[in-house]
Amino acid sequence: MEGLLDHLLREELTAIGGYDRAVSEFIRVTDQLLPKRVFTRIVPELLNGGLTQAGTPVRPQLLGSDPQCLAENAARLAELNPAGIDLNFGCPAKCVNRHRGGAVLLDEPELLAQIVAAVRRAVPAHIAVSAKMRLGNEEASRMLDCAQALAESGAAELVVHARTKRQGYKPPAHWHEIARIAEAVAVPVVTNGEIWTVQDALQARRESHCSALMLGRGAVADPSLALALRAHDLGLPALQARWAELPPALLSYWQRVRQVVAPKHQAGRVKQWLHYLRRCHPEAEALYMALRTLHEAPRFEAELHAALRCPAPELQTA
Template sequence: MEGLLDHLLREELSAVGGVDRAVSEFIRITDQLLPRRVFTRIVPELLNGGRTQAGTPVRPQLLGSDPACLADNAARLAELNPPGIDLNFGCPAKCVNRHRGGAVLLDEPELLHQIVRAVRAAVPAQIPVSAKMRLGNEDAARMLDCARALEAGGAAELVVHARTKRQGYKPPAYWAEIGAIRAAVALPIVANGEIWTVQDALRARAESGCSDLMLGRGAVADPVLPLALRAHDLGLAAPTRAWALLAPSLLSYWARVKARVGAKHQAGRLKQWLHYLRRTHPEAEALYTAIRTLQQPAEFEAALRAALPQAPCRNLQQTESLLVQTST
């Protein structure tokens, strides 16, 4: 989710709670060895033990098609001691695919194997190398070949987005196809795609056979979703004050954006997140309507603070405490 789910938003989503691990937006590898500052700029969590401030581990993700260059960059990245390194074979963006990156590589299982094998060999054994793929590029004909190639190359885990590149993000997601991949390889498999609610998550688990899920747009649209799913798994009541949990996150996110983003684009960044939140929170729709035409940071912030409730819960420990309290 390049351009939206960067380290600024990762901090907020992980602080709400329920997230076991995060993956960074992709770092494009072409034909050169990147300096360390590029990795720490995109994944500043590397300067904090590879974790967000709430303690969630973050795996940097690399995207490219040159095995040797990816291996060299993975080796340099490993010097920063990340909690893992992820490889992107799932991005459907045309601008990425045109330059032989992302999901277009799913037509070349042999190349997938070479990339994973080279990166695995370049990275210390204690750092896991995982991969993300879709069901295929234009179709799913080579789906199992790709999964087997990634396993043979040494991937420790595989996330599968349950659509092809051609299918993009158009519903539905074909979670049952992930079950065929699970049967074909011994790797831990994580299901991904079109998970917006706890009910979606339970259906994805049932159809794919996967217990672990990766949430992307669903977690951006409803940051309480991971916490609600965890509550379900623990047999607890779901959080009942969702918007009250999110109000401090919006204010905190605004503060982060002001500190790191140029004034011209600050309001747009928060509106972008609100656009997703509108899908699951009526309060977000009302807030978006109130601030939609505002651009000047001072005016925007005044309207934002006036519209948001002031809620005390802000971090992982506090929200998980609230989760337990709502079950009694």
């Protein structure tokens, strides 16, 4: 989720808890060997043993179409001892697909196999290589070919978003199709797409025949979703989304944003998260409406703290 669920928000969500693993936004690989600083800039958790501050492993994700170049970059990335390496064959963005990356490669299962095999050979055996895919590019006729190509060439796990690229993020997600993939491959399959609530998660499990789930936008909208699902699995009382726990996370997120994001984009980053949070929290809707016209960081910070009834710290120049 480039531009939204980066390391800043990963820190806040994993601090709330419930996650076994996180995956980074994609690192674009074209025709050159990237310096290590690119990997650590996008995935700074690599400087912390591959973990968020809360201790959640983060798997960096590579995106590209050149098997040899991806392999060389994976080998360099492996020197930083990541918690696995993920390969992106699911991004539906036009700008990515136009440059032969992401979901457009699902029309070429032979190339998928070459990429995974090359990356698998290039990195030490203890570093897992996984892959993210959709049901297809324009349509799903080669879904099983792609899944089998990925699994048989060395992917230890497949994450499947239950829509084609053409379907984008338009509901519904076709979780039942993932069951066909899970039956066709010998590696674990993780279900992804349109999981906003515990009820969605349980239905996704039933239809996909997969117990493991990847949460994306649903976790951004309801940061306690993973914990709520864990509570259900353990037979504990239902855990409802609670706004009272979010003001500290929002303020912490704002401070992280202030440290690394250009001033003109700082307010926008927090409003972006609030836009998702208002799906579950009326309080987020009210806060979003109060802040939506503010752009300059000092005033935004003052109003944010006032709205959350927390004293604002002394303003620092970013």
